Structure formats: C-alpha cells, structure tokens
Amino acid sequence: MGTNEVHALKGINVSFGAGEYWAIMGSSGSGKSTLLNILGGVDRPTSGEYVVNGHEISTLDDDELSEMRGREIGFIFQSFNLIPQLNMLENILVPVFYQDNPRRDANERAYMLAERLGLAERLDHRPTELSGGQQQRVAIARSLINDPPLLLADEATGNLDSTTTDEILKLFDELHSEGKTILLVTHEKEVGEHAERILHLKDGLIEGIEENRR
Numbered sequence: 288m289g290t291n292e293v294h295a296l297k298g299i300n301v302s303f304g305a306g307e308y309w310a311i312m313g314s315s316g317s318g319k320s321t322l323l324n325i326l327g328g329v330d331r332p333t334s335g336e337y338v339v340n341g342h343e344i345s346t347l348d349d350d351e352l353s354e355m356r357g358r359e360i361g362f363i364f365q366s367f368n369l370i371p372q373l374n375m376l377e378n379i380l381v382p383v384f385y386q387d388n389p390r391r392d393a394n395e396r397a398y399m400l401a402e403r404l405g406l407a408e409r410l411d412h413r414p415t416e417l418s419g420g421q422q423q424r425v426a427i428a429r430s431l432i433n434d435p436p437l438l439l440a441d442e443a444t445g446n447l448d449s450t451t452t453d454e455i456l457k458l459f460d461e462l463h464s465e466g467k468t469i470l471l472v473t474h475e476k477e478v479g480e481h482a483e484r485i486l487h488l489k490d491g492l493i494e495g496i497e498e499n500r501r
Contacts, residue, residue, distance in 0.1 A: 310479035313488035361430030365442035420451035
C-alpha cells in the first residue's frame with residue numbers, strides 16, 4: 288500500500304533454448320521467484336515480451352493462458368503443493384482435468400510415471416502417509432502427466448535430505464537427456480552445478496551467465 292514502486296526485475300533479456308538445462312541463482316530478493324512466476328505464466332510482466340514456444344504471453348486471455356500453461360509447462364515446488372484430501376494417483380492426475388487428454392490414456396501414463404519414480408505401491412496413499420522425498424516424486428509425476436516440454440522447478444530440493452536430493456537431481460538429469468527443457472531456481476551451488484548454464488541474478492538484473500562443464 289506504499290507509494291514506492293519496487294521493480295523486481297529491471298529489463299532483463301534472456302532466451303532459454305529447447306532442451307536446455309538452466310539454473311537460476313541469486314540471493315534473497317534478487318528476482319528469482321518473480322522471474323520464475325513470469326516464465327510459468329503465473330505473473331505477467333508489466334512491460335516487455337515473454338514468448339513460450341511461439342506464444343506471446345501478453346496477448347493471451349486468462350483461459351488461453353491457463354490452457355497454454357497446462358500444455359507447455361510443468362511446475363515443481365519446494366513445498367510439493369499436493370492436495371491432502373486426494374490420494375497419490377489423484378494428485379498426479381490433477382493437471383489432466385484442465386486439458387482434453389483422454390482419461391484412460393492419462394491413467395496409463397500416471398501408472399507408468401509412478402512405476403518409473405518408485406511410487407507404484409503408494410498410489411492409494413495420501414500425502415501425509417509419505418516421506419518428503421516420496422511427496423516430491425509425486426509432484427514430479429504430476430508435472431509430467433501432460434508431457435510438457437518445459438519443467439520449472441522452484442527450490443525443488445530445498446526440503447529434502449542430501450540422499451533424496453541426489454536422487455531427484457539424477458532424475459532431472461535423466462529428463463534433460465530425454466529432451467526436457469529444465470529451469471531450476473536454487474540457492475545451493477551444488478544443485479546449480481547440475482545445470483548446463485547458471486543465470487546469476489542480483490537486484491533484478493542479470494549479473495552474469497556461467498557455462499557449466501559437466
């Protein structure tokens with residue numbers, strides 16, 4: 288409610304190519320979350336352009352934006368954001384309800400993803416009955432259910448122990464090798480080193496882009 292405007296991002300210009308793996312890093316208040324929200328179509332930039340796979344975000348109405356987001360983008364959050372009243376299978380299938388995918392095909396894909404992520408024996412469990420690592424695997428399966436080309440991960444390993452973090456990062460490496468574009472917000476250097484490139488933000492500006500030699 289104050290009179291001072293705060294510009295979270297200040298005219299940054301960057302392109303993320305299909306199939307690339309980026310980490311977005313910076314201190315608290317650097318603009319990481321704002322950038323990720325814009326990239327995910329959750330927030331709209333107040334000026335400038337943002338194009339996803341040929342779609343200019345500013346020209347889409349809310350329904351078109353929601354449809355594009357469900358088709359093109361998968362979200363993975365630090366807090367998992369699972370629905371406690373639903374079991375694991377139902378949580379994985381949530382994005383399907385907003386798309387035109389046949390439910391039978393979606394069910395088959397959900398079981399396939401659950402098998403791959405080691406969740407096949409847990410699909411009738413609710414979130415509170417699972418460990419943090421298992422919940423994050425459900426969240427990853429949910430992000431993949433519509434087979435989006437772009438995955439956005441916001442501190443996806445922030446609530447996990449080191450062993451589970453390594454397992455999740457290995458999975459991201461596999462998804463990247465299969466052609467997924469991954470943009471990962473993190474404050475952990477060891478996590479960022481899994482990416483091909485690191486975008487460093489400071490005070491809403493790009494401080495630099497670092498190439499990772501893996």
